Amino acid sequence: MTIESETGTRQERVVMDAGDIARALTRIAHEVLERNKGTKDLALVGIRTGGVHLAHRLVRRIHEIEGTQIPIGELDITLYRDDLSLRKDQPILRKTSVPFKISDLKVVLVDDVLFTGRTIRAAMDGLIDLGRPAEIQLAVLVDRGHRQLPIKANYIGKNIPTSRDEAIHVSLEENGEEDRVVILKA
Amino acid sequence: MGLKRKDLLSLTLLSADDIRLILDTADSFKEVSGREIKKVPALRGKTVVNLFFEPSTRTRTSFELAAKRLSADVINFSPSSSSVVKGETLLDTARNIEAMQADIIVLRHSSAGAAETLARGVKASVINAGDGWHEHPTQALLDLYTIRGRGMDFAGLRVAIVGDVAHSRVARSNIYALTKLGAEVRVVGPPTMIPLHIDRLGVKVYYNLDEALRGVHVIMMLRLQLERQGRALFPTIREYAQQYGLTNERVKLAEPGAIVMHPGPINRGVEIAPDVADSLSSVILDQVANGVAVRMGILYLMSGTGA
Numbered sequence: 001m002t003i004e005s006e007t008g009t010r011q012e013r014v015v016m017d018a019g020d021i022a023r024a025l026t027r028i029a030h031e032v033l034e035r036n037k038g039t040k041d042l043a044l045v046g047i048r049t050g051g052v053h054l055a056h057r058l059v060r061r062i063h064e065i066e067g068t069q070i071p072i073g074e075l076d077i078t079l080y081r082d083d084l085s086l087r088k089d090q091p092i093l094r095k096t097s098v099p100f101k102i103s104d105l106k107v108v109l110v111d112d113v114l115f116t117g118r119t120i121r122a123a124m125d126g127l128i129d130l131g132r133p134a135e136i137q138l139a140v141l142v143d144r145g146h147r148q149l150p151i152k153a154n155y156i157g158k159n160i161p162t163s164r165d166e167a168i169h170v171s172l173e174e175n176g177e178e179d180r181v182v183i184l185k186a
Numbered sequence: 187m188g189l190k191r192k193d194l195l196s197l198t199l200l201s202a203d204d205i206r207l208i209l210d211t212a213d214s215f216k217e218v219s220g221r222e223i224k225k226v227p228a229l230r231g232k233t234v235v236n237l238f239f240e241p242s243t244r245t246r247t248s249f250e251l252a253a254k255r256l257s258a259d260v261i262n263f264s265p266s267s268s269s270v271v272k273g274e275t276l277l278d279t280a281r282n283i284e285a286m287q288a289d290i291i292v293l294r295h296s297s298a299g300a301a302e303t304l305a306r307g308v309k310a311s312v313i314n315a316g317d318g319w320h321e322h323p324t325q326a327l328l329d330l331y332t333i334r335g336r337g338m339d340f341a342g343l344r345v346a347i348v349g350d351v352a353h354s355r356v357a358r359s360n361i362y363a364l365t366k367l368g369a370e371v372r373v374v375g376p377p378t379m380i381p382l383h384i385d386r387l388g389v390k391v392y393y394n395l396d397e398a399l400r401g402v403h404v405i406m407m408l409r410l411q412l413e414r415q416g417r418a419l420f421p422t423i424r425e426y427a428q429q430y431g432l433t434n435e436r437v438k439l440a441e442p443g444a445i446v447m448h449p450g451p452i453n454r455g456v457e458i459a460p461d462v463a464d465s466l467s468s469v470i471l472d473q474v475a476n477g478v479a480v481r482m483g484i485l486y487l488m489s490g491t492g493a
Contacts, residue, residue, distance in 0.1 A: 076214065079226040079256075079486075090189075090490040092207075093214035093483075129223045 011185040015160055018179035021141065024157030025054065028139050029061035031155050036106055039066050041134065043105045045073040047123050048094050050112030053174040054141055058110060073098030075109075080122035096126065103131035108155075112170040114140040117151035142181055144168050189487045193305040193312040197323045197362040205363055209331050211483035212476070218255060219479055229256035229489050235283050236262045238294040238315070239276075244450060244474070245315050245325070249292050252481035256489075261288070276300060277307045284308050290488055293317070311488045319353050325449055326359035328480040330367070332473050333404055336445055340367035344441075346398045347371060347389075348430060349408030349457055350379040350419070356449045357408055361387050374398035375408075375430060378419040395430050399439040407432055407448045410457050423456055433459045437467060445469045 016024070036042050039062060046055030052074045059072050076094040084090075109123050124136055139155035144162045160183070162168060167184040171177035189204055197205070218226055234253040238246050246262065253260045263283065274282075280291060290311045293301050298320035305312040316322040333343070345364055351357045351373045364371050365388045373380060374392040385391055392398035399405060410426065420426045437446065446458070446468045454460045463470060 079214075079218075079228040084228055084490070085231060090487055093211050093486070095214050095217055097217070125227070129226065130221060 013183045013185070014180055015183055016142070016158060016181035021157070021179050021181070024141060025057050026061055028155045028157060029058050029065060032058070032108055032137075032139065033062060033066060035137070035154070039068045039070050041105050042108070043071040043073065043100065043102060044108050044110055045075050045098060045102075045123075045127065047109060047111040047119065048074060048076045049175075050141075050170055050172065051075075051110045053172050054112060054139075055110035056174075058108075058139070071100040071105075073100065073102075075123055075126055077119060077122040077126050080125045082118060082122065096130075098130055101131055102127065102133050104134045106135045106137065107133040108137045108139050110139045112141050112172075113168050114138070114143045114151075114153050114156075115146055115168075117147045117149035120151050121149050141170060142168055192488075193301070193314075194323055194484060194488060195301045195305060195312065195314045196321045197326055197359045197366075200323075200363075200366075202366050205327070205330065205367065208327055208480070208483055208487065209334055211487055212327075212331050212480040215252075215255075215482035215486070216476070216479040218482070219475070224255050225257060226255070227257045228486055229253065229258035232256075232258045232289040232489055233287055234258045234260050234290045234292065234485065235286075235288045235310075236260065236292045236315075237280065237283065238263070238292075239265050239300075240294050240296050240316070242294055242316065245294065245477075248474070248477040249313075249315060249324075249481050249485075252478050252485055253290075255478070256482055256485055258290075258485070258489075261286075276304060280304050280308050280310075284310050290485060313484060313488060316355055318355065319358075320355055321359045321362075322355040322449075323359050323363075324477070324481055324484060325356045326363050327484070328473055328477040329356075329360055329406065329447060329449075330363055331476050331480050332447065332469050333445070335472065335476065336469065338403060338445075340364065340369045343369040343404065344402040345369050345371050345404040345406060346392075346402045346440075347373045347406045347408065348395060348398070348432065349375050349410060351375050351384065351408065352379050352381045353411065354408045357406075360406065361389055365389070372398045372402065376420050376426070395432075395436060396439055399436055402440045403444050405432060405437065405440055405444060405446045407446065407452075407457050409449060409451065410453055412453060412456070427456050431455075431457055431459060432462050434462055434465065437462060437465070443467075447473060450474065 044055045046052035074097045076096045078091050078093050137154040140153045141157040143156045143159050169182050250260050288310050292313045292315045294315040295317050298318035300317045301314035347357050371389040373389050448470050
């Protein structure tokens with residue numbers, strides 16, 4: 001499919017549709033439960049903004065499977081970014097909301113795309129400032145490679161090898177879009 | 187996004203959108219101040235200099251705490267400990283500070299326009315922390331943030347600013363910002379304390395406190411600068427307190443649920459009765475707490491725009 005944008009013509013390829021995303025999340029929910037032997041001392045924290053929606057979906061899946069409600073938080077990592085001092089314009093801050101004590105909990109960070117690893121590094125710093133979790137695990141919908149830090153996800157919806165000039169876009173119903181993951185090539 | 191300006195000198199220079207951006211950013215920092223570890227690394231490696239030519243423990247501490255919670259290095263300069271006493275000019279002092287790689291200079295000065303002069307002469311971002319009788323933008327922004335935090339909308343809001351409006355930089359900054367956001371502002375005080383032609387700023391002028399308070403949502407009391415009133419702007423403190431002091435009876439003239447604000451430090455029993463200062467409608471301590479969050483927001487937004 002070819003789409004026109006302000007930056008010119010871009011090639012767009014759908015790599016996950018709504019069904020794929022739903023199945024991936026169901027599998028991740030099962031894997032989280034299996035690895036942690038249930039929901040005891042478990043919490044999910046979504047990274048703003050895409051990760052938050054996925055974390056809410058995972059909490060619902062886990063509730064459907066186990067019948068238990070686990071705590072969920074929302075993390076804004078802007079203040080922990082390592083490129084803040086390099087930017088001329090400040091990014092817009094959003095609120096962090098983790099309304100429970102994370103100390104001694106097993107916290108699963110949730111994000112939509114794992115790329116360089118810098119976002120996850122920032123998220124781990126942000127999380128540790130809120131308390132001392134017993135363990136931090138990482139769940140992502142898409143791992144597109146190109147890591148710049150030694151970070152690896154525990155749960156991956158789909159591995160999608162990409163080149164650096166490609167972009168991954170995750171659109172979600174919560175943002176008023178159709179559920180799908182596309183690769184955009186310049 | 188961002189403020190897209192090097193300095194924060196006056197609220198006349200900010201658009202309504204700029205003001206909203208600062209208040210929204212402060213919201214995120216309020217959350218940080220509520221944490222067990224009240225610190226984030228956003229300004230790590232940046233240097234913030236508090237250059238205070240006038241004593242002000244409250245504002246300086248608030249800026250210092252805000253900068254430290256953002257992990258900046260903070261240096262406090264005051265005239266008694268600097269070369270100013272040896273005759274150095276403001277600009278030379280600032281250039282020396284800048285040579286120490288300061289990124290943001292927070293200036294408090296007794297002369298109106300000092301912050302602007304400084305901003306033109308240095309590459310660092312300059313934040314006006316009060317210049318003479320001119321402006322005190324961060325105090326007004328924290329006042330707005332406190333009002334908004336009480337769930338009040340600015341459009342259609344009625345605010346009474348009470349006291350020595352003529353000599354109050356807090357009043358001036360609040361008038362600029364509140365009118366910009368669509369609030370109705372009333373100023374009230376003895377004629378000697380209300381500047382001529384202030385109605386040109388879009389405010390209503392009252393000389394009778396009871397009349398001014400009818401139907402307002404916010405009562406903003408100004409501090410009577412007892413230490414500076416040698417000019418005899420009113421006959422006696424007792425008379426002033428009778429005519430312009432805020433009592434519980436007077437608060438009842440305002441809208442139900444109206445809030446009482448004061449930039450502090452308060453003169454109990456003069457501009458504000460002790461039982462009003464301690465009442466549920468008083469948000470004076472909220473203002474202090476919000477001051478840190480608002481200043482964190484401002485430092486954060488300024489940090490990407492300076493040298």
